[in-house]
Amino acid sequence: MEEREILTVRDLCKTFTLSKRQQKIEKTHEKKKKAVDHLSFTAYEGEIFGLLGPNGAGKTTTLRMLATLIRPDSGDAWMDGASIVTQPELVRRKIGFLTSELKLEDFFTPNQLFQFFGELHQMSRQQIEQRRAELFERFGIGAFAEVKVANLSTGMKQKVSIVISILHDPSIIIFDEPTNGLDVLTAKTVTDFLLELRTQGRTVIVSTHIFSLVEKLCDRVGILINGQMIVCEPLAELTKEKCLEDVFFDIYQKAAGEQNG
Numbered sequence: 657m658e659e660r661e662i663l664t665v666r667d668l669c670k671t672f673t674l675s676k677r678q679q680k681i682e683k684t685h686e687k688k689k690k691a692v693d694h695l696s697f698t699a700y701e702g703e704i705f706g707l708l709g710p711n712g713a714g715k716t717t718t719l720r721m722l723a724t725l726i727r728p729d730s731g732d733a734w735m736d737g738a739s740i741v742t743q744p745e746l747v748r749r750k751i752g753f754l755t756s757e758l759k760l761e762d763f764f765t766p767n768q769l770f771q772f773f774g775e776l777h778q779m780s781r782q783q784i785e786q787r788r789a790e791l792f793e794r795f796g797i798g799a800f801a802e803v804k805v806a807n808l809s810t811g812m813k814q815k816v817s818i819v820i821s822i823l824h825d826p827s828i829i830i831f832d833e834p835t836n837g838l839d840v841l842t843a844k845t846v847t848d849f850l851l852e853l854r855t856q857g858r859t860v861i862v863s864t865h866i867f868s869l870v871e872k873l874c875d876r877v878g879i880l881i882n883g884q885m886i887v888c889e890p891l892a893e894l895t896k897e898k899c900l901e902d903v904f905f906d907i908y909q910k911a912a913g914e915q916n917g
């Protein structure tokens with residue numbers, strides 16, 4: 657079967673100006689940091705694509721640009737044909753963006769939040785009801801639907817934020833560090849769900865620094881170091897001779913050697 661390109665990233669760049677405090681944290685005197693440096697890659701419909709890289713490699717910055725939360729300095733990316741630069745609103749209708757740092761308003765209940773975001777996506781009352789029933793059942797939220805977020809466990813909060821970010825049934829789901837800070841049970845619910853999305857033909861883009869997560873989930877993997885895509889290949893091909901961890905460190909050492917001159 658012919659693979660269909662659903663995400664095309666071309667020459668994305670983002671440079672940040674570092675504050676004095678950030679310069680100290682990053683142990684540098686440079687005032688500018690190239691977080692993403694001419695990044696290009698392609699993801700195909702129905703696959704789970706993993707952006708793998710060490711801390712500070714530029715994963716979050718990349719995903720935030722793809723989710724239209726920050727603008728690239730140059731370059732562009734197309735989500736199912738929609739440009740993140742010139743058609744950000746259309747992009748937002750096609751994607752669900754998730755991060756483990758998502759904050760929900762403590763004062764509201766899952767029911768209220770679901771209703772609010774459903775209306776924001778201009779869904780009809782019936783569509784909202786149907787989707788709520790389906791997703792609350794799938795994630796075991798039903799019994800907590802009327803409990804204020806402030807009184808929910810961390811795992812339950814994470815499940816509620818997942819449900820809210822996919823309530824409009826997006827074709828592309830972008831997930832920054834999907835299992836960070838989750839207990840093992842919630843982490844399993846999340847990874848099982850991502851695999852289920854793939855069987856429904858959705859495309860999932862995840863960022864992580866956890867090798868086992870990539871091995872478990874991803875069809876294709878892009879290795880990001882210092883804002884540059886060093887390798888981007890199907891996981892099966894990349895790990896034909898060595899496990900992912902060994903492959904990664906070989907690539908990392910070679911890249912670090914080249915960057916140090």
Ligand SMILES: Nc1ncnc2c1ncn2[C@@H]1O[C@H](COP(=O)(O)OP(=O)(O)OP(=O)(O)O)[C@@H](O)[C@H]1O
Nearest residue numbers: 672673674689691710711712713714715716717718
């Ligand atoms: N708003 C910002 N202002 C200044 N520098 C930033 C900003 N956001 C990110 N950076 C810097 O850009 C670089 C890439 O950060 P980014 O968060 O994208 O990396 P990451 O691969 O997601 O790593 P981590 O897993 O640590 O979040 C880092 O050096 C970071 O300090």
